[in-house]
Amino acid sequence: MGTPVKGWKLIVKRAFDLIVGLVGFVVSLPIIFIFSILVALTSKGPVFYMQERVGLMGRCFKVIKLRSMYQDAESRTGAVWAKKNDPRITPIGRVMRKTRIDELPQFWNVLKGDMSLVGPRPERPILTEKFSQEFADFPKRLRIIPGITGYAQINGGYDIAPNEKCKLDNYYIEHYSLWFDIKMLFGTVEVIFTGNGAR
Incomplete structure (x- = not known):
């Protein structure tokens, strides 16, 4: 099962990630600093x-x-899917999740090459295994590098059902283009300022 993003498309996507990711990382540093203090306090x-x-x-x-969660929030439950009004999330964590500020340090993951700016959200191994068994199309999400933001995040939010998230992610994979990525980034900015699509 190959990736749909290869050849010159892969080169362009990586170059775009490096340029925009570096700018995003530098610009986000003051925000990360401020919210790191708030989290600690x-x-x-x-x-x-x-x-x-x-x-x-x-x-x-x-x-x-x-x-964004209380320390050891999953010590009793283990890995679970995020839900609306999740009691594991701290008050400042709710603010960060609504505005996606908790994701800003992932610009570093982008610069390292672990992630892209846009793509399916990467899941934990235990959830990836679980959903791969439950949904035949779920493994297709692994055909493309995961992203900080993406089509499913903008159109669904944190608490979207796994099968619906899978459908949105696979739509992105099959319709990938640099212009699609650019539109998703603009859509993310809208989410940050309006809260639409965020939970």
Whole structure:
């Protein structure tokens, strides 16, 4: 099962990620700094949160985020799908998730090559295995490098059902173009300022 983004398309996508990702990383540093202080002041635990996710062709990597949940929030439940009014999320975490600020450190993942600016959100290994067994089309999401933002995030939000998220991600994969990526980035800016699509 090959990737639909290859050849010159892959080169253009990577170049776009590096240029825009570097600018985004530099611009976001003051915001990350401010919210890292707020996270530290309002809840116990580390400011940054690293978690194993599944990327292109099933390769695992560590995604980095500003911590939006209480420390050890999943110690009793294990890995679960995000839901509306999730009690695991801190008050400042709700603000960060609504505006996507918790995702800003992932510009570093983009610069490293683990992620793209736009693509399916990478899932944890246990959820990837679970949904791959439940939904035949779910593994198709691994045909393209995962993204900070994407078609499913903009049109569904954090608590979209896994099967619906799968459909939106596969639509993006089959219709990929640089222009599609640019439109998704503009759509993300709209989400940040309006909260539409975010949870």
